[in-house]
Amino acid sequence: MAKIVCGSFGKYAPNFAKTTLEKPSQHPNYIGVKYHIESDLAPNRIELHNFHDGYCGISKVDSGRYCLCYLSKSSNLTRFGSDIKAMEQAVLYKNPFxxxxxxxxxxxxxxxxxxxxxxxxPKETYNNGIFMLGDAAGAITPLCGNGMSMAMRASKILATLLVSYFNLNMKKEDLISRYDRLWKENFSTRIWAGQHLQHSFGKK
Structure with a gap:
């Protein structure tokens, strides 16, 4: 039996790994939509645009291409029969930009x-014998961070602690508590800020 199990399931945790803090029905459900476009845009500028129950970001990626992606509450899509184009024309186009x-x-x-x-x-950093990494430990809004970068930083934090654990310099309960503390020191403020900033977007 493995001494250590790590879970990097992304946003969709399997049932055996769901934490006691996860009650999605109490939180808004979003969809994310992403395009790559060629357009006459300033290459050194990141744009954020508001629309009802969502917001859109645009930034340069490479070779003259731009990433255009948006988050929208799923209720927008439901109102238009799950037709993304119809939703975009009826909701996003109300923003002239x-x-x-x-x-x-x-x-x-x-x-x-x-x-x-x-x-x-909110999620937990350790549950049911599993150390959570990346979005499995807590998804961050695009306004306040990069999920992949966050996952790599959390992995480095845990890997450093695991060296001490496997060298018998740390007990399992200390490993759990220290990982939780360091994870929160690095990410909890950013996640909290993102959740509150997100409420400021999507207003009519």
Whole structure:
């Protein structure tokens, strides 16, 4: 039997790894939609645009391409029969900047990349014998951080502690508590800020 088990399941934890803090029904459910576009945009600027129950970010990636991605409450999509194009035209186009970018840009994907059932709510760093890493320990809003960067930093924190644990310099309960403390020192303020800032977006 393994002495240490780590879980980096992403946003969708399997049932055996769900934490006692996870109550998604109490939190807004989002969808994320991503495109790559070619457009006449400032290469040194990151833009954030508001729309009802969501917001859109645009930034340069490489080779003259830009990433256009947005988060929207899933209720927007439900109102339009799960038709993304219809939702974009009815909701996002009410922002004149977004209407311009959607209608005057060259879209490089035949279809957008879409992720559903996105929640931003508290989780636990250790549960049911598993150390949680990345989004499994807590998803961060795009306004306040990068989930992949956060996962790598958390992995480094845990790896450093595991060296002491396997060298018999630390008990299991100390490993659990120290990982939780260091994780919170590094990420909890940012996650808290993101959750509160997110409420400021998506207003009419």
């Amino acid at each position: 977004l209407e311009k970018y959607f209608t005057q840009s060259h879209f490089l994907f035949d279809k957008p990349l879409v992720i559903s059932n996105v929640y931003f709510h």
